[in-house]
Amino acid sequence: MMAKLEPSLKPWSKYRFMPEGPSIVILKEAVKAFKGKKLIEIGGSTKIDLPDLMGQPVKDFKSWGKHFLICFPNHTIRIHLMLFGSYRINERKEKPAKLSLQFPNGELNFYACSVKLLEDDPGKIYDWSSDVMNKSWNPRKAGTKLKKIPNTMACDALLDQSIFSGVGNIIKNEVLFRISVHPESRIGKLPPRKLSALIKEARDYSFDFLEWKKAFVLKKHWLIHTKKTCPRCDLPVIKKYTGKNKRRSFFCTNCQLFYRGSKINSIKKRAISPAKKP
DNA sequence: CCGGTTGTTCAGCG
């Protein structure tokens, strides 16, 4: 008997994975049928030493940001899909899997990913309150961490996994556009309301990402990421590799304010006022 | 067909 697949997760090849936090939440839901099932075979091309897990039941599937955790009674395997990783449930790709798990009711295969064995209990390793998708997400803690790094650019802060676990480059760009902040603004220069908007949208956009991704409509909801013109003012979108991370940023210099110092002179006036949100 | 990237780690250098 094969595990039942969520119908919305079926057309693998048609849609790219987009390995940011919300996609890992989708993975977690997709493998629910294997929860509590005993491992009957483990294989794959991974070179790491895995303990003898045969016959062990999956206690739980967890996630922390972009980390996917397969918890057995005494051990936890951590999967990170990096940029190119993928998975298949009750299906196989042409290439051999990096990690393959067989259960009585089906199989779970991972490709092109990083596989690690956690050295301790996940609860001792991970701070769930920094995961923007987690029910324990704590925006106040994020605020405290941000106040300690005033000189960090907003684009780098959003990608900091110890503050915003799960946020990736797409979410970064969309959040900064939503809150009208230039990616190279320093965290310490943001007005308090912008800072709390940044924290709030990091989570809110991630949940929108989750819903759109499930419905296969994520890409069409991008407002700025990979766009050529600004959807608010129609001026050209700037593409620049920004911050210490040097990741792609897409932004509108008219609609996203550059907070960079003395409050009086530095903030450029908008050429065109942005259209109101529909 | 090639260039580019949703991400992270690590060696090497100054």
Place this chain on the structure above:
DNA sequence: GCGCTGAACAACCG
């Protein structure tokens, strides 16, 4: 020891 850079990994879309 630090911070930065480049390399490495690897798949697939346009």
